Structures are given as C-alpha cells and as structure tokens.
Amino acid sequence: MKNKQLLENILDNSKIFLKNNSSTLLTIGASVGMVLTVVSTTKATIKAVEIYNEIEVEKKRKPTRKEVVLNTFSVYITPFVLCSATLACVHGMKYFDRKKQASLISAYQFINGTFNEYKSKVKQTYGEDAHKKLLDQIYIEHADKQLVYAQNLAGNDVLLPDDDGEIKTFYDHFGDRFFQCTMEQVLQAEYHLNRNFSLRGEASVNEFNSFLGIAPTDDGDMLNWSMDDGFTWIDFDNRKVTMDDGSCFYAIEMPFEPNLMF
Template identity: 35%
Template sequence: MSKNQAIQKLLHKSGLCIRKYSPVALSFVASAGVVVTAIAAAKATPRAVALVYADSRKKHDGDPYAYTKKEAFIAAWKCYIPAVAFGASTIACIMGANALNRRQQAALTSAYALVQSSYKEYKDKLKELYGEEAHNAIVDSIAKEKCKDISISANGGWYDSSLDFGEGMEPEVSRTFYDSFSQRYFESTIEKVIQAEYHLNRNFMFAGVIPLNDFYEFLGLEKTELGDAVGWSSCNGDIYWIDFNHHRLTLDDGMEIYVIDMVFEPTAEWMEDL
C-alpha cells in the first residue's frame, strides 16, 4: 500500500469514526461538564459569601447579615459566571447527543427493516406478477433514475487507477438496471456498473469497512439515508469481497431489465468494526 493510499484510508476511517462516536463523545463531555460545573460552583461559593458580607456591612452599618436577597444576588452573581458557562455547555452537549442518537436509531431501525424485507418483497413480487401482468405492473410503477455521467478513478500513488480505456471507443448502450436492495430503477451502462463494483471492492480491500452509499456514489446515483447506516466489514473474517449477482429479466414484449443482486447484504454491524 502506497503512502497516499494509507493516508486516504486513515482519513476515511477517521471520518467514519467521528460520525459513529459523536454521540458517545458528547455524552462523555456532558458527564465531565456536570463535575466541572459542581466544582466551579463550590469554589465560587466562599468568595461569593465574602462579597455578600462585605456589601452588607457597607450598606447596613457593619451588620454582615442584614442583606436582602436582591443585594446578595447583585453582590455575588459575577462569581458564578464560570459555573453558569460550564452548565450551559453541558446542557448543549446533552441535547446534541440526544439528537444524534435519535437520528442514528431511526436510520438503524430503517436499515434492519429494509434488510429483512427487501429481498423477500422483491422475489415474491416477481413470482406473483411474472408474465403480462408483471410487464404492466412494472411499466406502470417504474421510476427510472438517470445516473450522473461520472468518470471513476482511484489514486494509486504514482498514477490514477481506472478501468476506462480513453476516448475514441464505441459508446456503451444505455440499459435499464434494477438495484434489488434499494428497489430503484436507473439507466446506465454495463461498463459503468462493473466499474462501480470494482472500485467499491478496491476501497473495501484497503479500508476493511465501507458504507453502502459509496456504491451508489460510484454508480452516479443519489445517496440514501439508509446508505450511511449499513455497509460491509471484513474485520470478522466472513467477507473479503463484495460479490454481486446479475441477471437479465426479459418481459413479454422484449423489454429487458438488468437486475443487480447483492450476495452479501449490507448490515448495520459494519460500524462496530470502525
């Protein structure tokens, strides 16, 4: 692995770790903030009491205990500025951690629900509707997404790695693809799909973990909220290559749909290995 690749891997994993552990970090800071706030308040109290007594002596003919609540507040409030600042920061951290936890929990809930139902729903639908009915139902409900025209390459240290052979080649035919995991139809070419799968696995081999959205980004598709919550990991030794199955579905009128199946479904457990 080159130096540039090592730096890219480190930056990639650092960003994922920050995103994953932000709620934990905020909770830790909030816990520390509670302790610091209490210490700051305790240290400020003796000084505040002394100021209150001194102010009372000036205003009440030497009596240190004749002060009113308003006079005590005016005399001592400045002593508690650090404690109030620490307390406000602690509250902000608690609220931030709670917001991030809710977002992650919502994404993980959606991830588990989709992982469990996507393949079953897709296969049951094909079995139920295959034939003329299948053609009519798919054509009526199809929503093709046009992929962005992107050139995929990866830094290889001394040169950029790419599967493109340059200009002047005969252009690939645009086809209709179906991603069975996200249940999306899109238009692209076989060449671009193969390139996306290759570069996904290339980065996966270097980093050891990778989110689903990286695959959609290589395809030129819009990222999904689920795509950041699920992914693949090779750390447990079960997966070393993200394999894909492809098959062509030909409808009765001759229309062809190219289906992409993920042999190893992305899961939420990938974040545990960051």
C-alpha cells in the same frame, strides 16, 4: 371527577409531546441558554469590575485574590446556573440522539434479519427458482410504476475511456430507481467497489453509486459493507428480468447486503 380526568389527559398529552419533541426542546434550550449565559456573564463581569474598584478605593490598595473572590462570587451565581443548564441541555441532546440511533439500528437489524429469514424459508420450501420468480415480480411492479431515466456518466470517463458497449437499463434496489449505462460500466463499478473494500475493510452504498455515475441516496453513507460481518468480498448478481411486454432490465442483487451504521 371531570376536572381530575381533564388534568390526567393534559398530563398524558404533555408527556407525549415532551417525548416526541425532546430533541427539539433541548436544542432550543441550549441555544437560549448559551445567549443568556453570555449576556449574564458580561453583566457580572462589569459588576465585578465595579466591586474591585470600590475595594481598591476603600482600602487604598489593590485587593488580594481572596478578597476579589469573596466579594465577587455572588455576582457569578446566575451565569454559573445558566451555563450548567445549557450544558445539561447539550448532554441531553446527545443522550436522546444516541437513543434514536440505537432504535434505528435495532429496527433496521430486525427488519433485515426478518427479511433474510423469509428469503431463506422461501428458498427451502419452494426452491431457488421460485425465489427468483418472486423477486422478478417485485422488480416488474417497480418497472411499471416508474419512468426510466439516463444519468450523465461523464464523471466516470476515467474508468471507461473507450467504452462503446450497448446501453442497458438497470434497477438500483437501494435508491428504488432505474438508470442506464453499459454492462461494462456496472462490472467496473462492482470491481472498484470491491477493490476499495479489500483495501479498507469497508465500503458504502454511496461509494458504489459514485462508481456507477448516479446520484447518492440520503442514507447511502450510513449503509456500509464491513469485513467485520465475516465476508471478504461483495458478490454481485446482475440478473436479467424480462417483463410481460418483452422489455427487460437488469436487477443488481447481492447476497451480502450492507448494514446501517452511524
């Protein structure tokens, strides 16, 4: 009974391990399979040449194509099997990658839909002012926990060659960080993002970051606005948030948030 239970536990743990590490195992399998395929194909080719020469000596003429195929077919069975296994690993990797991507997109869409539903309910129940006060409290918590830092905006001098505006602090929701620049810089970035959005029909968060002059985020290229979602302009609300100590910053908000795309 104990041995049976132990065997079941081992099988269950093996299934979990294979499920969690399937992509890694398939990648290793494909790499090893590729090397073995090359090695075995080289050996098979050498053997096939030897067989060809033996037939030529025995029959005192060059062997026909049919004779070559019939006599050398067996030496290529191993390379063929290894090549098939390697291709199976490659296609398996694609299959699991698609499943992971689909799971990520589904999870993001679920969370995004739930959050939007929550915002809508808060507005309906308590009004727009209460919704903004709640967001202020969330942003203020971030402000208390993080240091404000300044980014080098030299890369965007072409957008604002004569910008003498006052430096302000802004909160980047997607990067969960603060940065400093002028309000004119932010407005110009929002304009140029919308200009590209109107011309191409899509725009990414990292594209917006580049106009702002701040570093890209890891998932910024996959977070995109698209006209396929039913809107033709990305609205921005640069809302001023005042903290308890009297200091303030500007939260960059948008009614139409980007979606995760691969």
